Amino acid sequence: MLLDPHQSRLALRTALEHRFALLAVNADSPSAVYDVLEAARRCDAPVIIETSLWQLQGRSFGAGDAALGLARYLADLAVLAGSERFAGVPVLFHTDHVKGPVTVPLLTAAVRGLAIDFGGRTALLAPSTVSLDSSELSEEENLRILRLLADAAEEAGRPLTLEVEAGVDDGITPLETARDLIGGIERTHPGRVWLWAPGVGTRHGLDGGEMPAFDPQAVASHRELAGDLTGRPIGIALHGSSGLPETALGEAVAAGVTKVNWSSESLLLRAQAARDYYRGQGDQLEKGRPRFKTTAMDNGLQSFIAERYLPAVEARIRILGGAGRARLVREALAVLPA
Ligand SMILES: [Zn+2]
Numbered sequence: 001m002l003l004d005p006h007q008s009r010l011a012l013r014t015a016l017e018h019r020f021a022l023l024a025v026n027a028d029s030p031s032a033v034y035d036v037l038e039a040a041r042r043c044d045a046p047v048i049i050e051t052s053l054w055q056l057q058g059r060s061f062g063a064g065d066a067a068l069g070l071a072r073y074l075a076d077l078a079v080l081a082g083s084e085r086f087a088g089v090p091v092l093f094h095t096d097h098v099k100g101p102v103t104v105p106l107l108t109a110a111v112r113g114l115a116i117d118f119g120g121r122t123a124l125l126a127p128s129t130v131s132l133d134s135s136e137l138s139e140e141e142n143l144r145i146l147r148l149l150a151d152a153a154e155e156a157g158r159p160l161t162l163e164v165e166a167g168v169d170d171g172i173t174p175l176e177t178a179r180d181l182i183g184g185i186e187r188t189h190p191g192r193v194w195l196w197a198p199g200v201g202t203r204h205g206l207d208g209g210e211m212p213a214f215d216p217q218a219v220a221s222h223r224e225l226a227g228d229l230t231g232r233p234i235g236i237a238l239h240g241s242s243g244l245p246e247t248a249l250g251e252a253v254a255a256g257v258t259k260v261n262w263s264s265e266s267l268l269l270r271a272q273a274a275r276d277y278y279r280g281q282g283d284q285l286e287k288g289r290p291r292f293k294t295t296a297m298d299n300g301l302q303s304f305i306a307e308r309y310l311p312a313v314e315a316r317i318r319i320l321g322g323a324g325r326a327r328l329v330r331e332a333l334a335v336l337p338a
Pocket of ligand 1: 097168204239240261
């Protein structure tokens with residue numbers, strides 16, 4: 001089941017109350033999306049599928065056109081998450097790193113809801129939760145765009161659930177920044193923010209090696225302050241988790257992280273599996289070889305990757321305490337008025 005912005009708040013709140021985090025996988029192909037949902041189903045865990053601008057513009061979705069990419073991504077995920085197999089899996093769709101000139105038009109359209117035409121019938125699809133990449137923005141610009149998105153959603157009569165981000169790669173974010181950003185958006189547009197992504201000493205990518213700068217106390221302080229500023233439970237979104245050891249992930253969740261982004265390691269696992277597939281079976285890719293066709297088919301490669309990838313996703317979900325927690329989210333959703 002694909003959660004709407006209201007339902008997503010309940011899922012995030014449930015995670016904070018029960019101290020687990022939702023794995024948020026930056027999935028860059030339809031088969032990666034399927035594999036993540038399948039891993040979540042096997043663990044009975046809620047899960048987040050997220051995309052950055054590069055996926056929306058990538059070959060599998062928009063082929064250069066981010067708006068088309070977002071529509072295709074959402075439509076594919078809506079069909080998949082709504083299918084019988086995944087009916088019991090709470091799935092959130094989140095816009096991850098979106099930056100540059102496309103940010104405002106793309107995200108404004110997204111929060112208003114994308115009208116997708118299915119042979120004369122129109123479906124309005126929107127992300128469950130929204131964030132933007134603030135790495136190249138000043139605090140004022142970040143706040144201005146967040147308010148613009150909140151206004152666009154309000155004008156369209158649509159709910160909006162935000163993750164606010166600030167300098168996630170720049171060391172520990174000062175608490176003063178939380179007061180400016182979270183306090184600022186809450187003053188003009190109360191009730192929208194449900195995730196806060198300050199820098200807590202992690203870095204994106206896999207080349208950072210050890211991350212001695214990661215500070216669970218910073219997670220706790222920011223979580224507490226965001227809660228004080230808004231008067232509701234706000235979990236912390238952790239960026240740059242790929243390089244963190246298991247113990248640090250556990251500490252992060254205990255301190256109040258409710259969303260753990262996973263991109264670099266996930267990409268690497270899938271790419272390495274693809275490399276091994278072609279290394280191992282590449283000799284079949286010649287005319288006259290008996291298994292030429294099954295080896296050449298997308299399904300051959302993707303099934304091989306899935307076999308390697310699924311256990312890794314499941315392990316990640318378990319580390320974050322997400323296994324068996326879909327039930328709690330389903331129970332919370334059941335009491336939400338329609
Ligand atoms: Zn990130």
